[in-house]
Amino acid sequence: MKPTISVKTVLLLGAGALFVGLWSWWDIHFQRTLPPEGFFVRVEPGDTLSTVANQLAKGGFLSGTGNFTLWARALGSERRLRPGDYLFRGLLSPRELLAELESGRLGRQQFTIREGDSLADVARRFSERGFGGADVFRCALESERLRTRVGSPPTGLEGYLFPDTYYFAWSEEAEAIVGNMIDRFLEQTRDLHEARQRVGLSVHEMVTLASIIEKETAVPEERPLVSAVFHNRLRQGMKLQADPTAMYGSRRDGPPGPADLQADHPYNTYRHFGLPPGPICNPGRASLEAAVNPAPVDYLYFVARGDGTHAFGRSIEEHNRNVSRLRANQDQRGHSR
Incomplete structure (x- = not known):
């Protein structure tokens, strides 16, 4: 004889299922x-x-x-x-x-600009983080309203997006995001104008010089020394001969080759006197400070030691000795391996 389920049991089970469903929905x-x-x-x-x-x-x-x-x-x-x-x-x-x-309308996503990032780097990260295509970001950079807030720099907004960690909602427009970065730049440079005027730099020149310093050294105590080298060279009418400017104009990364140093573009400070037309990256606060507060030294040259630091020289003779000494040390280390 097959077991049977009573109507009462079915009703109870149905009522239980209904109750669970209603509770779940509620x-x-x-x-x-x-x-x-x-x-x-x-x-x-x-x-x-x-x-x-x-x-x-x-x-x-x-x-x-x-x-x-x-x-x-x-x-x-x-x-x-x-x-x-x-x-x-x-x-x-x-x-x-x-x-x-x-x-994602209310979600705030972290977005970081690192010291030394270029606009191309920021646009790529903008796309990777899911805020929109890189072309959307580049379009926002063309906003005349935003450019006007930093004096309409002739080379665009390169250098004016302050390196920091930001939090933006997914729904935020690209122009609003760029506007926040400009606001941070204005906040962080407001107290530098007196020093900037004292060394005779415009805002655009300050940011341009700071961007070169940013790319030349990551050692905090060296930034004022590198700044002094460039200020001294500008004062004496010497070419800056800064490798990062040549590489920026060539749109390449890494150490420059002979072709990069000889390339005839406006950013190549091996070929042209004075500062390049505009910044080559977005500099951080320390490099901006160094640009308007050069160390009181008479250095005109520096060469990389290979460990992130540099040897500084006051004359071409001292510079050549530094270069020879560093090359000899490198050769000695190579033979000892």
């Missing part, structure tokens, strides 16, 4: 009151749905992860979560939270 749509300081959620690139659900439960937003995970998978949200830092306030349901994590 739980995912019920708005929680968030703390006065807000509720912070960080979604890192590569985070799984389980990682995010555990974070929400740990923060007290969810009593458990099961129902949230079930709904997220059913809605397809698992594949659409956008990385970023999210701060929610007021009332919020898990379903609303999922929608925001999918849209």
Whole structure:
């Protein structure tokens, strides 16, 4: 005899299933009151749905992860979560939270400009971080409204996007993002104008010189010395002969070859006197300070030691001795290997 299920049992099971379904729907749509300081959620690139659900439960937003995970998978949200830092306030349901994590509208994504980055570097990172295509970023750089804020530099905004770590919402327009970087530049250079005027540089010349210093040395104590070399050369009517300017004009990375030093473009300070037409990268605060505060020394030359530092010289004879000594040391190290 086959077992039979009574109508009462079926009804009870159906009522139970209905109750669970209603509770599940209510739980995912019920708005929680968030703390006065807000509720912070960080979604890192590569985070799984389980990682995010555990974070929400740990923060007290969810009593458990099961129902949230079930709904997220059913809605397809698992594949659409956008990385970023999210701060929610007021009332919020898990379903609303999922929608925001999918849209990225409120998420703030970290974006870093490193000292010495060029506009090409920043545009590439803009695209890689998912803010839009590099062409969208380059289009924002052409904004006359933005250029006017830094005196409409003749070579564009190279040098005027201040190196720092920023946080932008995914929905932020490229022009607004560039505007934030310009604002930071203006904030960080406001107290340098007195020193800039004392050494006789315009804002554009200050940024241009700072960008060369940025590319020439990463050693903090050397920046004022490198600045002094270039100030002294400019004062004496000598060519700057800065390798990074030749490479910038050639659109190449790495040490320059003979062809780079002989290339006839406006940025090649081996061929042209004075500063190049504009900055060759976006310099940091330390290089900007060094550009307007050169060390009180009479150096005219420097040569790389090969360890990141440089040997400085006051005359071509001293410079040649430094070069010979460093080459001899390098040959000796090569033979000892």
